[in-house]
Amino acid sequence: MAVSATLAVNEAVERARRAGRAVLPLGFGEAGLPVHAALRERLAGAAGANSYGPVAGLPELRAAAAGYWQRRSLPTSAEQVVAGPGSKPLLYGLLAALEGDVALPRPSWVSYAAQATMLHHQARFVDTTPGQGGVPDPFALAALADQARAAGRPLRSVVLTLPDNPTGTLAGRDRVAGVCAVAREHDLVIISDEIYRDLVHDPATPYVSPAELAPERTVITTGLSKNLALGGWRLGVTRLPDSELGEQLGQHLLDIASEIWSSPPHPVQSVAAWAFTEPEVLRDHLAASRQLHGTVARAVAEVFAGVGAEVAAPAGGFYLYPDLEAHRERLARRWGITDGAGLARVLLEELDVATLPGSAFGDHAGALRLRVATSLLYGPDDLRRQTALMDDDPLGLPWVRDGLGQLRGALERLLD
Numbered sequence: 001m002a003v004s005a006t007l008a009v010n011e012a013v014e015r016a017r018r019a020g021r022a023v024l025p026l027g028f029g030e031a032g033l034p035v036h037a038a039l040r041e042r043l044a045g046a047a048g049a050n051s052y053g054p055v056a057g058l059p060e061l062r063a064a065a066a067g068y069w070q071r072r073s074l075p076t077s078a079e080q081v082v083a084g085p086g087s088k089p090l091l092y093g094l095l096a097a098l099e100g101d102v103a104l105p106r107p108s109w110v111s112y113a114a115q116a117t118m119l120h121h122q123a124r125f126v127d128t129t130p131g132q133g134g135v136p137d138p139f140a141l142a143a144l145a146d147q148a149r150a151a152g153r154p155l156r157s158v159v160l161t162l163p164d165n166p167t168g169t170l171a172g173r174d175r176v177a178g179v180c181a182v183a184r185e186h187d188l189v190i191i192s193d194e195i196y197r198d199l200v201h202d203p204a205t206p207y208v209s210p211a212e213l214a215p216e217r218t219v220i221t222t223g224l225s226k227n228l229a230l231g232g233w234r235l236g237v238t239r240l241p242d243s244e245l246g247e248q249l250g251q252h253l254l255d256i257a258s259e260i261w262s263s264p265p266h267p268v269q270s271v272a273a274w275a276f277t278e279p280e281v282l283r284d285h286l287a288a289s290r291q292l293h294g295t296v297a298r299a300v301a302e303v304f305a306g307v308g309a310e311v312a313a314p315a316g317g318f319y320l321y322p323d324l325e326a327h328r329e330r331l332a333r334r335w336g337i338t339d340g341a342g343l344a345r346v347l348l349e350e351l352d353v354a355t356l357p358g359s360a361f362g363d364h365a366g367a368l369r370l371r372v373a374t375s376l377l378y379g380p381d382d383l384r385r386q387t388a389l390m391d392d393d394p395l396g397l398p399w400v401r402d403g404l405g406q407l408r409g410a411l412e413r414l415l416d
């Protein structure tokens with residue numbers, strides 16, 4: 001196992017910075033916003049809570065998370081909720097409990113395939129289409145499921161990401177419904193990673209969770225790392241289906257959790273129990289965050305489109321997935337670039353822009369696609385990030401403008 005590509009790029013940026021280079025950090029997918037003051041205060045108040053507590057999480061947290069889903073038209077009881085130290089270990093526990101090969105969208109978040117491999121399950125990639133990231137093409141998924149069954153190694157699950165990292169897009173109802181139908185036909189468990197759900201930029205965008213369409217077989221994961229920028233606090237939750245499958249899976253997940261993390265951090269759980277009730281102060285904070293993420297992601301998309309890259313309009317989160325295929329010949333001639341890794345390397349080493357190649361997300365190695373995280377453009381410290389969050393015109397702030405200018409200049413030199 002190698003260190004996760006997203007964390008590795010962060011370290012590469014740090015090294016370049018120590019060498020005195022001003023690298024534009026578009027590689028690491030962190031929300032890039034400060035912790036809301038009300039959350040800080042509550043965490044300080046909860047610091048004395050030092051008992052482990054129940055493996056599944058505090059009852060008040062499980063009840064609050066159930067309420068969160070109920071407000072999203074998903075009837076949920078507290079018993080269906082398991083909390084963990086981030087959604088990443090919960091995903092690992094679920095994949096472990098499911099014991100079988102897993103279908104993944106191509107491209108998809110780095111850790112799904114890595115976790116499957118660690119568990120000796122095969123990760124089987126299925127193509128997505130531009131603008132519908134995070135959800136495999138249902139026809140291709142059905143073909144793979146048939147083929148896997150015929151080969152005596154049937155698929156057990158499929159992971160969806162709504163909205164998606166790395167593409168920043170949100171698949172629509174037809175796509176989700178298509179996958180639900182295939183999952184029913186082939187008895188696949190759907191793991192729906194909805195960690196960016198609250199960061200759909202336009203709240204009027206219709207959102208369809210597979211848990212609405214295939215409730216008996218859909219497990220949802222989410223957390224506070226992205227919507228409230230609390231990645232380092234490590235708190236995630238999963239919603240198990242209200243079915244026999246859900247009960248079995250829940251028991252197996254708790255067995256695994258009890259032997260690995262015992263319980264999520266107690267003080268963080270206390271704060272999360274409050275956060276999942278979605279008090280007004282946090283709703284306002286989230287609305288501002290959503291708006292900033294959308295504004296900056298669209299501005300970066302325009303910079304890429306301006307140099308002739310294909311890039312789907314961002315719909316949620318803080319990512320873009322530009323494709324420089326149109327410049328293949330020029331990139332090969334000028335820089336010797338023939339694949340995504342080469343493209344990301346030249347951008348970092350020659351042009352001081354850190355991104356990740358699509359191949360880190362399971363994409364075809366030869367594709368000239370990049371995952372671009374836009375959130376570290378808000379600034380290098382809490383003061384500037386908070387200013388960007390509060391400002392009506394974040395694109396006019398000098399450091400945001402400079403970052404966009406640095407990117408434009410680097411891309412122009414790349415395509416000189």
Ligand SMILES: Cc1ncc(COP(=O)(O)O)c(C=O)c1O
Binds near residue numbers: 231
């Ligand atoms: C799609 C996706 N799922 C899950 C996670 C991990 O979240 P957590 O901090 O809850 O472990 C990330 C973080 O980068 C992500 O992008």
